[in-house]
Amino acid sequence: MKPFDLIIGAALGVGLAACASVETQDELASVADTAPVALVEKSGLDIVVHEGDFAEIQQFTTPGGVSVWLVSEPSIPILSVAMAWEGGEAVDPEGLEGLADAVVYHMNEGAGDLDSLAFQTRMEELNMSFGCSASSDWTSCSASMLTDNADEAMSLVAQAFEAPRFDAGPFARFQREREVSLNTRETNARYLAGRAEAQAIYPDHPYARETSAESIAALTPELAKAHMRKLMVKDSLIVTAVGAITPEELAPMLDAIAASLPESSDLPETPEITFTVDGAFEPVLIDLPQPQSLVRFLAPGLKREDPDFFTAYVVNYTYGGGGFGSRLMESLRVQKGLTYGVYSWLSFDDTYQNWGGSGQTKNESVGEFVEALLVETALIAEEGITAEELADAKAYLTGSYPLAFDSNAKIAGQMMSVRQDELGVDYFDRRNALIEAVTLEDANRVAAEFLQPDRFSFIVVGQPEGLN
Amino acid sequence: MKRIFAGGLFALSAFASSAVADESAWTPTVFNLDNGMEVVVVPDHRAPVVTHMVWYKVGAVDEAEGKSGIAHLFEHVMFKETDDLAPGEFDSIVSRNGGVSNAFTSWDYTAYFERVAKDQLGTMMALEAERMTDLVINDDPDGPFISERDVVKEERRQRIDNNPGVILQEMVLSELWKGHPYEITIIGNMDEVAALTPADGLAFYKEYYSPENAILVVAGDVTPEEVRVLAEEHYGAIAPTGTAHGVRKWAPVAPLTDTKELVYSDPKVRQPSWSRYYSGTSETRDRELSYALDVGLEVLGGGMTSRLYQSLVEDQKIAINASTYAWTTLHDEGPAIITASPAPGVTLDALETAIMAELEKVLEEGFTDAEVERARNSLAAQAIYARDSQSNMANTFGSTLALGGSIEDVLDYPDAMRAITTEQAIAAVREIFGTDRHYIEAHLLPAEGDS
Numbered sequence: 001m002k003p004f005d006l007i008i009g010a011a012l013g014v015g016l017a018a019c020a021s022v023e024t025q026d027e028l029a030s031v032a033d034t035a036p037v038a039l040v041e042k043s044g045l046d047i048v049v050h051e052g053d054f055a056e057i058q059q060f061t062t063p064g065g066v067s068v069w070l071v072s073e074p075s076i077p078i079l080s081v082a083m084a085w086e087g088g089e090a091v092d093p094e095g096l097e098g099l100a101d102a103v104v105y106h107m108n109e110g111a112g113d114l115d116s117l118a119f120q121t122r123m124e125e126l127n128m129s130f131g132c133s134a135s136s137d138w139t140s141c142s143a144s145m146l147t148d149n150a151d152e153a154m155s156l157v158a159q160a161f162e163a164p165r166f167d168a169g170p171f172a173r174f175q176r177e178r179e180v181s182l183n184t185r186e187t188n189a190r191y192l193a194g195r196a197e198a199q200a201i202y203p204d205h206p207y208a209r210e211t212s213a214e215s216i217a218a219l220t221p222e223l224a225k226a227h228m229r230k231l232m233v234k235d236s237l238i239v240t241a242v243g244a245i246t247p248e249e250l251a252p253m254l255d256a257i258a259a260s261l262p263e264s265s266d267l268p269e270t271p272e273i274t275f276t277v278d279g280a281f282e283p284v285l286i287d288l289p290q291p292q293s294l295v296r297f298l299a300p301g302l303k304r305e306d307p308d309f310f311t312a313y314v315v316n317y318t319y320g321g322g323g324f325g326s327r328l329m330e331s332l333r334v335q336k337g338l339t340y341g342v343y344s345w346l347s348f349d350d351t352y353q354n355w356g357g358s359g360q361t362k363n364e365s366v367g368e369f370v371e372a373l374l375v376e377t378a379l380i381a382e383e384g385i386t387a388e389e390l391a392d393a394k395a396y397l398t399g400s401y402p403l404a405f406d407s408n409a410k411i412a413g414q415m416m417s418v419r420q421d422e423l424g425v426d427y428f429d430r431r432n433a434l435i436e437a438v439t440l441e442d443a444n445r446v447a448a449e450f451l452q453p454d455r456f457s458f459i460v461v462g463q464p465e466g467l468n
Numbered sequence: 469m470k471r472i473f474a475g476g477l478f479a480l481s482a483f484a485s486s487a488v489a490d491e492s493a494w495t496p497t498v499f500n501l502d503n504g505m506e507v508v509v510v511p512d513h514r515a516p517v518v519t520h521m522v523w524y525k526v527g528a529v530d531e532a533e534g535k536s537g538i539a540h541l542f543e544h545v546m547f548k549e550t551d552d553l554a555p556g557e558f559d560s561i562v563s564r565n566g567g568v569s570n571a572f573t574s575w576d577y578t579a580y581f582e583r584v585a586k587d588q589l590g591t592m593m594a595l596e597a598e599r600m601t602d603l604v605i606n607d608d609p610d611g612p613f614i615s616e617r618d619v620v621k622e623e624r625r626q627r628i629d630n631n632p633g634v635i636l637q638e639m640v641l642s643e644l645w646k647g648h649p650y651e652i653t654i655i656g657n658m659d660e661v662a663a664l665t666p667a668d669g670l671a672f673y674k675e676y677y678s679p680e681n682a683i684l685v686v687a688g689d690v691t692p693e694e695v696r697v698l699a700e701e702h703y704g705a706i707a708p709t710g711t712a713h714g715v716r717k718w719a720p721v722a723p724l725t726d727t728k729e730l731v732y733s734d735p736k737v738r739q740p741s742w743s744r745y746y747s748g749t750s751e752t753r754d755r756e757l758s759y760a761l762d763v764g765l766e767v768l769g770g771g772m773t774s775r776l777y778q779s780l781v782e783d784q785k786i787a788i789n790a791s792t793y794a795w796t797t798l799h800d801e802g803p804a805i806i807t808a809s810p811a812p813g814v815t816l817d818a819l820e821t822a823i824m825a826e827l828e829k830v831l832e833e834g835f836t837d838a839e840v841e842r843a844r845n846s847l848a849a850q851a852i853y854a855r856d857s858q859s860n861m862a863n864t865f866g867s868t869l870a871l872g873g874s875i876e877d878v879l880d881y882p883d884a885m886r887a888i889t890t891e892q893a894i895a896a897v898r899e900i901f902g903t904d905r906h907y908i909e910a911h912l913l914p915a916e917g918d919s
Contacts, residue, residue: 124771124842124845127849144853292625292629292630322563324559330556339622340620340623360622360625362622395564403517403583407857408856409856
């Protein structure tokens with residue numbers, strides 16, 4: 001076991017003083033025009049180099065038509081490649097919930113002459129990893145490899161796209177595993193809270209659909225293979241890469257992948273979810289036999305395009321987003337000792353927005369926890385934040401931004417989210433100014449509008465006491 | 469440029485001869501301050517940020533009888549109050565300077581860290597130096613020590629008491645380490661944590677927190693000279709307290725002399741699981757055996773290509789997963805574990821019979837050269853991928869030194885891993901999992917009458 005596995009992995013092994021999550025969900029802003037900084041022509045590739053404050057991003061389209069953002073980072077002999085397509089679990093057909101999951105599960109389970117074991121063995125021989133995943137709205141794949149054998153590693157990836165096997169053996173294993181998770185999810189507090197949220201706010205939306213024994217049983221390798229050719233198509237593929245490689249080296253590797261992808265496909269649009277103050281609901285209690293309850297609180301939020309978005313983002317830092325410094329942590333953890341952690345978030349994908357949060361407290365103190373939470377929420381709505389709190393929020397949010405770019409993995413992730421949200425290659429360079437521009441007057445107007453306690457609804461999972 | 473850590477079957481021969489060429493780019497610099505504080509500087513010039521860590525050579529292993537959880541609770545209290553910093557001010561200064569800070573406690577060490585833009589390194593050192601020397605712990609019943617005790621009790625509920633699998637693991641480890649200081653889990657027994665007092669905190673501080681008992685690790689976009697100047701300014705002037713003794717309570721873990729079965733049922737369990745915990749080893753106690761065991765367990769149960777997975781999950785289809793691993797990075801010997809979860813409709817008895825049949829077959833027949841070569845190369849390659857994370861590198865060097873190891877132990881890891889032979893790998897597995905060995909078997913089950 002590598003030296004640090006224990007620290008990260010062992011629930012018993014470590015007591016973190018806090019789980020101050022830093023860049024949980026990075027905030028994003030409106031689109032601006034991209035100013036190309038340099039145009040380099042070499043080997044037939046038109047490469048637009050963006051000399052950003054945090055990374056030098058090379059943008060190009062391969063001869064095969066793949067649009068790529070690459071950061072060349074020579075200091076470690078590794079390469080990470082990420083691919084994404086819009087369209088994920090939300091477009092699973094009715095009755096076939098789990099289909100996108102089945103697709104991504106099998107992408108490293110055999111291709112061409114290689115069955116599952118042979119494919120996995122080949123990845124080990126090359127010391128590489130490759131796998132795919134699906135979220136509600138996106139299908140993604142990523143590969144990491146050593147640059148010494150990147151050619152061979154990327155050929156194996158290309159083979160996975162060209163001739164995936166979807167063999168009966170792995171498919172039956174997939175179904176067995178999912179059958180088990182149908183049971184285990186029923187005692188997972190976070191899963192149960194998510195289901196309650198869906199049922200309360202958007203019961204008829206595709207996001208609310210769940211897999212079932214019937215939908216898992218209805219899946220077949222043929223259906224999955226056909227669906228793969230709808231999810232993974234050339235015209236919606238976006239690629240980001242970071243590592244010890246040049247555009248000229250990378251382009252043909254990506255073209256070998258793109259060569260086997262269908263040109264395009266039609267996927268259904270996912271309708272937007274309307275969650276307004278009228279959608280507030282009575283507290284939902286879900287019984288789960290455990291000593292500590294999970295409390296989730298939810299109010300309507302706002303879209304990233306909203307002119308108040310960055311203001312809300314800054315206010316959220318003071319409210320409950322800023323780790324130890326936040327009002328919620330100061331009151332519920334530091335002063336009252338009611339919780340190990342309480343956090344608030346802004347959730348702002350295109351489909352569904354909320355201003356919510358979560359924390360855990362022993363069953364006996366749930367009433368006190370909710371009461372203290374509402375007191376803090378009322379206080380920030382009525383009195384706003386102070387000039388000092390605003391300055392602190394801006395100082396942290398802007399000052400810590402370089403930490404989001406200090407590894408290949410983080411840079412790759414940052415570039416992918418900016419590409420998915422179409423924010424423009426200069427977003428990273430503009431983002432801090434958008435935060436600096438937030439005024440105290442706007443902050444307090446947004447707090448007064450969005451953080452009224454009566455906008456919040458509660459979901460509690462556990463065996464809570466003292467709730468009115 | 470020759471890549472040092474070139475992996476894969478085909479790069480092996482090139483590897484040995486070129487292993488030194490590239491290392492200077494990330495080899496740490498080590499030096500000592502006059503007061504005995506050790507300093508490690510790990511270069512990473514990709515981004516203008518640093519990871520600043522102070523490691524103290526104290527952990528849960530060192531706690532006095534009846535005071536379980538003090539090392540970890542004390543770590544929380546370090547964020548509270550000093551002569552010059554009001555409660556909460558430590559965090560607000562770090563945040564205002566664009567930094568993040570946190571800490572963690574293990575059985576073997578306690579570490580505090582800040583990640584921040586490199587021009588703030590001096591400020592972070594000033595803060596850590598301040599709480600190394602001037603922490604305030606008072607016995608105000610409404611004060612931070614008491615409320616933090618409640619926070620830790622909530623942390624225990626969140627990490628352990630809410631999770632049946634972790635509750636069972638705590639029971640097993642306490643049995644495995646019976647009589648050893650690792651016996652009680654790091655966060656402590658609930659009753660003992662509840663009884664800890666501010667006086668316990670102060671005594672702990674005096675006994676262990678002193679510069680000669682600490683290691684400074686700075687990873688990031690700085691030179692050793694820059695770090696030396698700042699470290700001498702902020703830490704160099706701190707005199708050893710004279711009350712810290714530096715004596716650790718580590719001891720060899722006695723191998724199990726009995727076989728036991730522990731069963732834990734809980735209404736939250738919806739999928740049973742089966743595990744066996746054997747007496748294992750540790751890198752500090754026996755590095756060669758540890759590395760050989762890591763390779764052997766990778767072949768036996770390390771992933772989808774492993775013997776157990778292929779037999780139980782793929783061929784017989786009686787398990788949902790099956791794996792083996794060993795805790796080898798504690799100072800003293802940790803467990804080596806076989807664990808599996810049954811496919812729907814399969815009993816734990818049937819699962820156990822199948823696992824043991826496969827294990828016995830492997831113990832008898834041994835491994836092939838090809839599978840051992842893949843396993844050792846995979847483990848060696850992880851050391852290259854690990855370099856992508858600055859905090860990971862800082863943690864690796866810090867934890868190794870805190871356990872009494874050396875920088876070379878980290879640098880030599882890939883070579884040492886690649887040197888493990890097929891014979892060594894199977895011998896290690898035979899030594900730990902041999903049919904004459906005792907173990908603790910753990911069954912996690914749904915509550916009676918549950919579906």
